[in-house]
Amino acid sequence: MSALVSLLGLTRDFSTGSGFLKARRVMRAVDDVTLDIPRGSVTGVVGESGCGKSTLGRLVLRLISASSGSVTYDDTDLGTLSPGAMRKMRRNMQMVFQDPYSAIDPRYTIRRTLLEPYQVQRTPLPDAEARLQELMSMVGLNPDLAASYPHQLSGGQKQRVGIARALALNPSFLVLDEPTASLDVSIQAQIIALLEGLQRDLGLTYLFISHDLSLVRYFCDQVVVMYMGRVVEVLPKARDTPHHPYAQALTNSHFEPDPTRRKQVQILKGEIPSPFNLPPGCAFAARCPAATPLCHSDRPALESASSGHQIACHHPQG
Ligand SMILES: Nc1ncnc2c1ncn2[C@@H]1O[C@H](COP(=O)(O)OP(=O)(O)OP(=O)(O)O)[C@@H](O)[C@H]1O
Ligand code: SF4
Ligand SMILES: [Mg+2]
Numbered sequence: 001m002s003a004l005v006s007l008l009g010l011t012r013d014f015s016t017g018s019g020f021l022k023a024r025r026v027m028r029a030v031d032d033v034t035l036d037i038p039r040g041s042v043t044g045v046v047g048e049s050g051c052g053k054s055t056l057g058r059l060v061l062r063l064i065s066a067s068s069g070s071v072t073y074d075d076t077d078l079g080t081l082s083p084g085a086m087r088k089m090r091r092n093m094q095m096v097f098q099d100p101y102s103a104i105d106p107r108y109t110i111r112r113t114l115l116e117p118y119q120v121q122r123t124p125l126p127d128a129e130a131r132l133q134e135l136m137s138m139v140g141l142n143p144d145l146a147a148s149y150p151h152q153l154s155g156g157q158k159q160r161v162g163i164a165r166a167l168a169l170n171p172s173f174l175v176l177d178e179p180t181a182s183l184d185v186s187i188q189a190q191i192i193a194l195l196e197g198l199q200r201d202l203g204l205t206y207l208f209i210s211h212d213l214s215l216v217r218y219f220c221d222q223v224v225v226m227y228m229g230r231v232v233e234v235l236p237k238a239r240d241t242p243h244h245p246y247a248q249a250l251t252n253s254h255f256e257p258d259p260t261r262r263k264q265v266q267i268l269k270g271e272i273p274s275p276f277n278l279p280p281g282c283a284f285a286a287r288c289p290a291a292t293p294l295c296h297s298d299r300p301a302l303e304s305a306s307s308g309h310q311i312a313c314h315h316p317q318g
Helices: 053-060 083-092 110-120 128-138 143-147 155-167 185-202 213-219 245-251 293-297
Strands: 003-016 025-038 042-046 068-073 093-096 173-177 205-210 222-227 230-235 303-306 309-311
Touching: 003 053, 003 205, 025 042, 025 053, 025 205, 025 222, 025 230, 042 053, 042 213, 053 093, 053 173, 053 205, 083 093, 093 155, 110 128, 110 143, 110 155, 128 143, 128 155, 155 185, 185 213, 205 213, 213 222, 213 245, 222 245, 230 245
Parallel strands: 042 205, 042 222, 093 173, 173 205
Antiparallel strands: 003 025, 003 068, 222 230, 230 309, 303 309
C-alpha cells in the first residue's frame, strides 16, 4: 500500500522558562520520527501521557512547525508550501480533538459551525442547506439540531459535530487525537463505530492517537508505539505481538474483567526520566525489567526486524 503521508526525521523541541532569573530549558517532545502512513488505512499512535502523541499529530498537520524534519502529503513536501498553498492543502487534512470545544465555538449554532469551513477556505457552496443536512446525517445527527448551540448537546453529539466539521471539506486524511477519551464507554463504542464506517465508506486515511493500546489494536491496521518522544516499535498489523518491553508492558497494563482470561496486571516500576535531562542510553532503561549495562550507555536505533516491523531495543523480548 502506498503512503499518503510520510514523515522523515520529524522533531520538535519546546523551550520553557524565560525572564531574568529563570534558566531556559529545552525538551524534545518529538524526536526524529520517520514513518509512512499508508493510504486508506488506520495508523494508531499509542503511548503514555506526555510521550508526544498530540505534538506529533499537530506537526503532521503543520498546526505547529517542526524544529527539523519533513512531512510529505501525496508527494508534496508541506514545508515547501506558501501560507496560501498550505491553506488550500488543509482541505485535505483535518483534525478531530479529544475535547470537541477545541474545534467548535460555544457561541455558534451547529449550522454555523458546520458551514464555517467553507468561508474560511473561501469555497463557494451552491446549496448550503443540502450540504448541512448531508453532513449531519453522515455523522448520525438529527438535522433538527442545526439551530442548537453546543451546550444543548450531549458529549457524544458534540463529538459528532466535531467529526462532521472535520469532514465538511471532503478531506482524505484525518488526525484523530483521542476522539473518545472524554466520553462514556457506551458512547465511545458508538463514536468508534461511526469513525470505522466513515473510514470504510469514504476511503479515508486516519492517524488515530490514543493511550489505550487495546482500543488501538482493535481499530487500527498499523500500530506505532511512542515513548518519550521516540517511536520504539511499529507493528505492521495491529494483532502482531509486540516485542519491545515497553509495548509489552502497555499490553499487560489493563484490567481484564473476564475471570477466565484474568492475568497479572503489569505495573511499571522505576522513575520516568525528566524530558529535560534524558539519560544517554535507552530512555526506558530505568523502568525496563530486561535492561543491561548496554541499555544504560547506548541508545537503541529503530531498526527493521521483519517486513514492516520495526523496533528500537537491544534485547527484544518473546
Ligand atoms: N506548547 C508547548 N510548550 C511547552 N511544552 C509543550 C507544549 N506542548 C507540549 N509540550 C510538552 O511536550 C510533551 C509532549 O506533550 P503532548 O501533549 O504531545 O503529549 P501527549 O502524548 O499527547 O500526552 P497526553 O496523552 O496527556 O495527551 C509534554 O512533556 C508536554 O508538556
Ligand atoms: S533497549 Fe534495553 S532498556 Fe531499552 S527497552 Fe530494550 S531491553 Fe529495555
Ligand atoms: Mg495528547
